Amino acid sequence: xxxxxxxxxxxxxxxxxxxxxxxxGWLFGYFRQPQVMGEMVAGIMLGPSVFGLLAPSLAQxxxxxxxxxxxxxxxQIGVIFFLFLVGLELDPKLLRNxxxxxxxxxxxxxxxxxxxxxxxxxxxxxxxxxDAPNMTFTSAxxxxxxxxxxxxxxxxxxxxxxxxxxxxNVGAIAITCAAVDDVTAWCMLAFVVGVARADGMMPGxxxxxxxxxxxxxxxxxxxxxxxxxxxxxxxxxxLSQGVVALVFLLTLLSAYTTELIGIHALFGAFLMGxxxxxxxxxxxxxxxxxxxxxxxxxxxxxxxxxxxxxxIGLLNNTALWFDTLLIILVACLGKFGGSTLAGRVCGxxxxxxxxxxxxxxxxxxxxxxxxxxxxxxGVITPAVFAMMVIMALVTTAMTTPIxxxxxxxxxxxxxxxxxxxxxxxxxxxxxxxxxxPALARLANILSGAAHDATRVLALHLRRxxxxxxxxxxxxxxxxxxxxxxxxxxxxxxxxxxxxxxxxFVTSDVAEDIAAVAQARQVDLVLMGFHKPVxxxxxxxxxxxxxxSEVQTxxxxxxxxxxxxxxxxxxxxxxxxxxxxxxxxxxxMAGSMKAxxxxxxxxxxxxxxxxLGAQGAVERVFHDPSQxxxxxxxxxxxPSPVDLVLREAPQFDLLVVGLDEEWGLESRLIGLRPxxxxxxxxxxxxxxxxxxRARQAASxxxxxxxxxxxxxx
Amino acid sequence: xxxxxxVYVIMLIAFGIGLWxxxxxxxxxxxxxxxxxxxxxxxxxxxxxxxxxRELNIDQSGRFFRISFNGQAHSLSLESSQRxxxxxxxxxxxxxxxxxxxxxxxxxYRYDLQTxxxxxxxxxxxxxxxxxxxxxxxxxxxxxxx
Numbered sequence: 001x002x003x004x005x006x007x008x009x010x011x012x013x014x015x016x017x018x019x020x021x022x023x024x025g026w027l028f029g030y031f032r033q034p035q036v037m038g039e040m041v042a043g044i045m046l047g048p049s050v051f052g053l054l055a056p057s058l059a060q061x062x063x064x065x066x067x068x069x070x071x072x073x074x075x076q077i078g079v080i081f082f083l084f085l086v087g088l089e090l091d092p093k094l095l096r097n098x099x100x101x102x103x104x105x106x107x108x109x110x111x112x113x114x115x116x117x118x119x120x121x122x123x124x125x126x127x128x129x130x131d132a133p134n135m136t137f138t139s140a141x142x143x144x145x146x147x148x149x150x151x152x153x154x155x156x157x158x159x160x161x162x163x164x165x166x167x168x169n170v171g172a173i174a175i176t177c178a179a180v181d182d183v184t185a186w187c188m189l190a191f192v193v194g195v196a197r198a199d200g201m202m203p204g205x206x207x208x209x210x211x212x213x214x215x216x217x218x219x220x221x222x223x224x225x226x227x228x229x230x231x232x233x234x235x236x237x238x239l240s241q242g243v244v245a246l247v248f249l250l251t252l253l254s255a256y257t258t259e260l261i262g263i264h265a266l267f268g269a270f271l272m273g274x275x276x277x278x279x280x281x282x283x284x285x286x287x288x289x290x291x292x293x294x295x296x297x298x299x300x301x302x303x304x305x306x307x308x309x310x311x312i313g314l315l316n317n318t319a320l321w322f323d324t325l326l327i328i329l330v331a332c333l334g335k336f337g338g339s340t341l342a343g344r345v346c347g348x349x350x351x352x353x354x355x356x357x358x359x360x361x362x363x364x365x366x367x368x369x370x371x372x373x374x375x376x377x378g379v380i381t382p383a384v385f386a387m388m389v390i391m392a393l394v395t396t397a398m399t400t401p402i403x404x405x406x407x408x409x410x411x412x413x414x415x416x417x418x419x420x421x422x423x424x425x426x427x428x429x430x431x432x433x434x435x436x437p438a439l440a441r442l443a444n445i446l447s448g449a450a451h452d453a454t455r456v457l458a459l460h461l462r463r464x465x466x467x468x469x470x471x472x473x474x475x476x477x478x479x480x481x482x483x484x485x486x487x488x489x490x491x492x493x494x495x496x497x498x499x500x501x502x503x504f505v506t507s508d509v510a511e512d513i514a515a516v517a518q519a520r521q522v523d524l525v526l527m528g529f530h531k532p533v534x535x536x537x538x539x540x541x542x543x544x545x546x547x548s549e550v551q552t553x554x555x556x557x558x559x560x561x562x563x564x565x566x567x568x569x570x571x572x573x574x575x576x577x578x579x580x581x582x583x584x585x586x587x588m589a590g591s592m593k594a595x596x597x598x599x600x601x602x603x604x605x606x607x608x609x610x611l612g613a614q615g616a617v618e619r620v621f622h623d624p625s626q627x628x629x630x631x632x633x634x635x636x637x638p639s640p641v642d643l644v645l646r647e648a649p650q651f652d653l654l655v656v657g658l659d660e661e662w663g664l665e666s667r668l669i670g671l672r673p674x675x676x677x678x679x680x681x682x683x684x685x686x687x688x689x690x691x692r693a694r695q696a697a698s699x700x701x702x703x704x705x706x707x708x709x710x711x712x
Numbered sequence: 713x714x715x716x717x718x719v720y721v722i723m724l725i726a727f728g729i730g731l732w733x734x735x736x737x738x739x740x741x742x743x744x745x746x747x748x749x750x751x752x753x754x755x756x757x758x759x760x761x762x763x764x765x766r767e768l769n770i771d772q773s774g775r776f777f778r779i780s781f782n783g784q785a786h787s788l789s790l791e792s793s794q795r796x797x798x799x800x801x802x803x804x805x806x807x808x809x810x811x812x813x814x815x816x817x818x819x820x821y822r823y824d825l826q827t828x829x830x831x832x833x834x835x836x837x838x839x840x841x842x843x844x845x846x847x848x849x850x851x852x853x854x855x856x857x858x
Contacts, residue, residue, distance in 0.1 A: 100716035107720065111727045118734045125738060128774035130747040132842070137738035145731075314773060316787050345719050381749075383773030 009067045014301070016062065020046060021300035032507065034155050036365050037396050043303030044389070049312035068308060075305035078298025079369055080269045083186075084251045085294060087273020088287050089154070090182065101346040105339055106177035109360045110149045110184055112338025113331065117141075117148030120330045124384070128323060134378040139196040143379045146188040147371060147388055148331050152364030152396065153178040159359065159400060164504045165407065170352045174359040177339065181360070186270045189370055190263035196379050197262045207262040214257055215271065222250065223275040230282040239285045247276075247286060264373060299365075306368050306389070309375060314383045324387040331391050335361040355407040362399045367392035425455045425522040428488065428499075429513045429546070435528035436488025438559040442685070443526055444495045445565060445588045456492070456499045459516055460484045461506040510545035517550050524584075525550050529558045529677075529686075547658070547688050553580055554688045562653055562683035565594050569651040571644045571676075572600045572613050577657025580689035582620040585655050589621075589630070596621075597631045599647060601640040641675050648676075654684040745774050745790050746803055748814065750842035754825065754835040766831075767840070777805055779812065786810040786830060 021042040028038025045051060052059040063071075118141040121129075129140050156178045160166040166175065190211065198204035229246065233239055251272045258268030276283050315321055336357040343353030371388050374380040380388070424447060428439045436458070447454035460482065482489075485501045492499040506512040517525050529543060547554055570585045572578045582598065589596045600613040614632060621630045637643040648654050656673045673686050749772035755765055768781040775790040788807035795801050803814040810829040814837070816822065825837040 100714060100720075104716045104720050104723070108723055111723055115727060115730045115734070118731060122734060122738050122742065124774075125742050125744055126774070128776065129744040130749060130772055130774060131744040132747040132749070135744060135747075137742055137744075138735050140744075141735055141738055311771075314771065314776070314778060317776070317789075320773075320776060342719070342723075346716050381773035382771055383776060 006066060006070075009062070009064065010070055013062060013067055013071065013304075014297075017042075017046065017300050017304040018297065021303060029507075032400055033397060034158060034364065034400070036152075036155060037393070039300055039303050040306075040365065040368060040393060040396075042300070043305070043307030044310050044312075044393075045307065046304050047307030047310050049307070049310055049386075053313065063308060068305075071301055071305050071308070074298060075302040076265075078294060078302045079372075080255050080265055081251070081290060081294045082299055082302070083266045083269040083369070084273040085287055085291060086154070086182070087270040088276055088283055090179065090274050091278060093278075101343070101348065102173045102176040102180075104346050105173060105342045105356060106180035108342030109151065109177050109335060109339040110181055112341075113148040113334025114145035114188075116330050116334035117145040120144060120148075120327065123326075124323065128320070128381055128383050128387075130381055132378055134196045135380070136196075139192065139379050142188075142192045142195055143374050146185065146192050147367065147374065148334050149181065149188070150185050150363050150367045150370055151178045151181040151335070151360050152362050152366045153182040155364040155396065156359050156362045156399075159362065159403065161505050162507050163403070163407075170348075170355050170407070173343070173348075174356050177356065177360055182366070183274070185366065185370070186267055189373065190258070190267040192379070193264040193267075193373065193377060194262050196377050203262075210261040211258075211263055214261060214268075218254070218271055218275055222254075222272075226250075226275065227277055230277045230280060233282045233285070239282070239289065244286070244289055264377075266369065266373065302372075303368070306372055309372070309382070310386050310389045311382055312386050312390070314386055320383060320387070324390055327387050328391045328394050331363075331395055332361055335395070351407060355403065358399060358403050358406060361395050363392045364396045423454055425457070425520060425524070427457045427459060427513070427517050427520065427522040427525045429459045429461065429509075429525065429527045430485055430488055431460075431509075431542075432528065433484040433487050435557075435559065436485060437491035438562060439526055439528060439557060440488045440491040440495065440497060440499070441562075442557055444492075444497045445591045446524070446526070446584060447497070447587075447591065454497075456497060457516070457520060457522065458485050458488050458492075458499050458501050459513065460501075460503040461509045461512055462503065463506070463509075509542050510549055513546050514549045514551065517552050522552055525552060525554045527554070527556055529556050550690070552690050554690070555584060556686045558677055558684045558686065560681065560683045565592055565652045567651045568594050568596045568653050568655060569644075569648055570596060570598045570655045571640065572598050572616070573640065573657075574613065575657050575659065576689045577659075577687055579616055579620070579657070580687045581655040581657040581685075582616060584685065584687060586620045586630075588653075593629075594652075595629045595631070597633060597647075597651070599644065600632065600634045601643055602634060602636045604636040604638055644676055645679055648680050648682060648684075651682070654680060654682065656684055656686050658686065658688045745772075746793055746801065747842075748772050748777070748803065751840045752837050753840050754837050757824075757834040757836055766835070768831075777807075779805075779807075779810060781831060784830065788812065 021039045024042035024045065025035040025038035028041070029035045046063075048059070121137070121141040121144045124144070125137055125140055129135050153175075157166065157175055160171045160174060165171040194207045194211070195204065198207055226247075229243055233243060251269055254268035254272040255265035256268070258271075259265040276286075315324060336354075338357075339360040340353045340357035343356050344350065348356070368389065371380070371385055371392070374388075375382065375385045426443045426446060428436075428443060430436050430439065440456075440458075443454075443456050447456075482501050482503050485503065489499060489501060502516065504512075513525065513527075516522075525546065527543065527546065543556055547556075565588060568585050568588060570578070570581050572582065585596045585598075588594055598613070598617050613634070617630060617632050635643060644654070644656075654676065656676055658673055677684060677686065748770050751767060751769050753765065753767055766781065768779055771778040771780075777788040777790070779786050779788060786807050786809050788805040788810060791804040791806040793801070793803045799818045801814075801816050801818070805812045805814075807829075810827065810831060812828075813826045815824040821838060823837040823839075825835040827833060827835065
């Protein structure tokens with residue numbers, strides 16, 4: 001293949017790998033599976049097991065052996081830097097001071113699967129291993145044991161944070177165990193590779209001796225040197241390219257040394273990351289510099305390369321599929337059984353102990369790294385590689401659904417801190433901090449005269465941090481918390497409005513807003529407006545899902561600089577949402593002594609029935625404790641929207657109910673509010689009534705008796 | 713002693729003994745099938761045959777084989793593997809579309825191969841490269857040359 005043609009092929013391969021990886025990763029994320037799991041599957045899809053099977057000649061032309069060699073090199077470099085990142089993320093605090101339970105469970109979660117994996121080799125060795133130089137029984141048994149005892153710490157930590165159980169006792173134990181497993185796994189790997197490569201006792205002892213010297217030098221010489229580099233960073237206040245180059249150089253040298261010693265390059269990269277100064281801005285900046293190229297570009301290449309080596313077609317008879325099933329069973333039994341029993345022995349209840357067992361059974365990407373080394377070192381055969389890849393996928397995929405069944409996710413803030421009196425409850429989900437003050441002001445106005453009985457909950461939901469492949473996201477989950485609610489809380493303090501702040505990580509914002517609203521029995525969800533980027537409608541995305549899913553009233557504030565609400569306009573067309581608009585306007589009027597104008601619009605052609613508007617206004621504004629000046633106007637106009645747009649500039653706030661046909665694809669909030677929201681230049685509040693919304697489409701009878709509407 | 717500590721100590725002892733027992737048992741009593749994986753160069757016997765040379769690739773996972781040549785892959789499994797009184801190793805592979813019988817003597821890198829089915833004939837087979845890290849055979853083409 002000519003150089004020009006090779007580069008073209010390689011570029012096409014990379015583009016294909018990147019796009020398939022991102023798409024399948026997104027798809028898995030959509031179905032609540034770890035994104036990294038989707039990327040692993042994408043890699044397999046590009047290999048001979050799927051793409052090669054469906055379009056063999058196209059696969060051959062896209063992935064010719066000459067180009068695959070380059071993928072192999074890129075993938076190796078990617079995994080070296082990935083392991084450096086994994087080491088960088090390793091938090092030594094997690095390995096210390098976690099008590100007996102964590103220690104016993106973590107070691108049980110290694111020992112049990114290790115022993116079972118080694119024992120399984122007694123059955124598998126005469127069947128699916130070869131009598132090859134590196135594939136002795138000892139190497140095979142140690143490798144199978146090590147591969148069975150892997151836990152993907154980042155994936156596990158991500159699952160915990162997404163389910164908001166990382167701060168529970170179970171979560172803390174699981175995180176500690178996974179961190180211990182992580183360190184142990186790479187040390188075991190170094191040991192197994194050393195055993196596999198060593199040709200006799202003396203070379204083995206030499207490898208062990210050199211390894212001890214290497215680790216000592218890393219701890220005694222390189223680590224203090226890295227602290228000095230960190231000091232340079234702190235002094236300069238930025239990470240210069242020279243410092244980055246130096247760290248990369250040290251990483252490559254460390255990987256080179258361990259490869260030379262005979263314990264594999266990956267161990268060197270991992271150790272280099274592990275001895276970096278922890279919890280510092282230096283490390284965070286460094287990892288940010290490195291992670292995008294490594295995780296977004298190089299890691300998918302590793303997955304694709306793994307996929308190209310995974311030949312599920314080799315498992316072409318029932319005996320081999322039986323062996324695969326056996327491997328999966330033993331893997332689950334070892335990890336799940338070992339951790340669960342150890343947890344029980346240490347005094348945890350069955351649900352907690354089995355939750356830890358389920359979490360520890362997550363193998364993810366780390367398993368693929370180890371399996372690739374096994375295949376590359378000739379310790380396992382291609383069929384065993386394929387079986388173990390399937391096992392890695394199955395055990396990772398089963399974690400989330402089984403966990404959901406055994407240990408449902410927690411919604412922090414779903415249970416009140418202390419029993420609260422029944423009053424008007426408002427939930428304010430805040431995405432953008434700058435929208436907080438206006439929402440606080442509006443909540444304050446809506447609380448009406450019953451200010452003290454009003455309970456306001458401010459909710460900030462955080463998306464999980466990217467790159468679950470290596471980053472646990474624990475620091476993000478803990479630190480980023482309530483900061484976006486600060487402007488809202490400050491405004492609330494100014495207004496003497498009591499607000500309870502709630503924040504947690506979510507994978508589905510709309511669903512969790514609905515869940516908190518239901519759990520806290522709120523009367524109104526009040527949120528800001530975010531114009532979606534990709535749709536034409538003015539309200540869409542999360543806002544539209546909240547409108548659809550929340551089982552209580554919802555009000556969306558389109559804030560265009562509302563400061564003082566003295567004049568409120570409510571267009572009334574008779575829908576249940578319009579009645580809610582009246583109620584909210586009445587609350588605001590009672591609180592602010594604002595003047596409310598209800599504009600009842602009638603079709604002059606007489607096609608639109610009269611809707612009992614006057615009665616509705618009288619009922620809503622009847623409360624003698626909240627006297628509010630209200631003007632009721634009946635106007636005949638063939639175009640209600642144009643009329644509202646003409647009248648609206650005279651008012652501080654427009655309160656509009658959704659159309660009854662809202663939710664259709666072309667008119668997410670209904671044609672009328674949609675156009676008003678788009679064309680009106682002032683602030684408006686779009687409201688949706690829950691209880692009557694259900695009836696609206698089917699059972700709200702039109703008021704058929706035409707009665708003259710006197711002006712109030 | 714606390715319960716957790718006792719469990720921990722028992723666990724470590726069990727691990728040590730268990731792993732030792734497994735590795736000893738496996739190393740002494742178990743043997744994996746003879747490794748035939750890699751790329752092979754075949755010279756037809758007798759050497760004057762019209763189709764003198766051929767190359768085939770063998771993917772082996774223990775008792776299960778996939779032999780590829782001419783863009784076709786054939787699945788086979790190990791039927792028997794025996795050593796004769798003279799020390800000769802005889803390996804018989806059987807599949808739906810292909811059968812193969814390898815014979816070799818201890819220490820030799822040459823194999824006599826007899827195939828039937830999709831590829832039939834008698835061949836002198838030398839491994840050109842192995843799928844594993846350490847190649848066993850010297851330059852295969854040199855030895856397979858007539």
